[in-house]
Amino acid sequence: MESQVGGGPAGPALPNGPLLGTNGATDDSKTNLIVNYLPQNMTQDEFKSLFGSIGDIESCKLVRDKITGQSLGYGFVNYSDPNDADKAINTLNGLKLQTKTIKVSYARPSSASIRDANLYVSGLPKTMSQKEMEQLFSQYGRIITSRILVDQVTGVSRGVGFIRFDKRIEAEEAIKGLNGQKPLGAAEPITVKFANNPSQKTGQALLTHLYQSSARRYAGPLHHQTQRFRPRDPQSSPLSLIARFSPIAIDGMSGLAGVGLSGGAAGAGWCIFVYNLSPEADESVLWQLFGPFGAVTNVKVIRDFTTNKCKGFGFVTMTNYDEAAMAIASLNGYRLGERVLQVSFKTSKQHKA
DNA sequence: TCCTATT
Incomplete structure (x- = not known):
């Protein structure tokens, strides 16, 4: 729908690296999305998992500060199939995650003229x-x-x-x-x-930001957004926070998957069993239910192979124990439509030492 | 006097 750069301007656009036209087929205007208003603590893996639930992803990138590694709150997703990009907009735009309502839309062609x-x-x-x-x-x-x-x-x-x-x-x-x-x-x-410019933040502002974005959030899905917390006791905050926001922590899933945690095949984290979902349930409902409680790395709806309907249960993986526990305490017994959910930590029968 | 939209 957007007019592409090839519209005819003879001006000094396209310095030397045209984004399209190389082989006549690189038009990604229908597969490339920009995602805005992401929760500050969402990681690349969580981002990929959320948008990968729609369809095959060619590439995706959560944009982060080059120095601090902190998420800048937006990212890009490039789908293999334009239909999946369209589906992502229709199903994920407006999704509430924690205190944010994410925005999913087609990315404009990248260009210096749209910056600043x-x-x-x-x-x-x-x-x-x-x-x-x-x-x-x-x-x-x-x-x-x-x-x-x-x-x-x-x-x-x-x-x-x-x-x-x-x-x-x-x-x-x-x-x-x-x-x-x-x-x-x-x-x-x-x-x-x-x-x-967002990169103008002072170290002090960044620290404040870290404290704020890590403060415990409310207990309950999809509702009030109180941000009125007092700075936590400094003694209680530092290490886990720094670990959480360091580049190491952000990319650490690959090398240290499962260490010290009840791991599932999906990666490190606390696996939660969700029972009594409707046959129509999809991944997005799990994101909606659990996202407000903290970092969710993966969701999965178990479906019948032939009908493709939900078999009534699914799994959610959360990074942090206390957030997972809060989600379980709040969502177990939660009424979703006509159904009452049963939510608990997944009991693992496999791998009894 | 600043919400975080261009890889």
């Missing part, structure tokens, strides 16, 4: 809605995302927000046209400038 196109806007009238702000900016180009920040308690606008344009030149034009201007009937002029 994010604007920070302040001084907005408190009454201005996101839609009104978009209307104000839309005259300068195609808006990819917009957001108005609100007070976490009252929900009222803080008068600041973000506008991401498709192209950086559009953002530049918007600054020229709107910075210092008064929107229609507003008492004060707004300030429009490029947003801070």
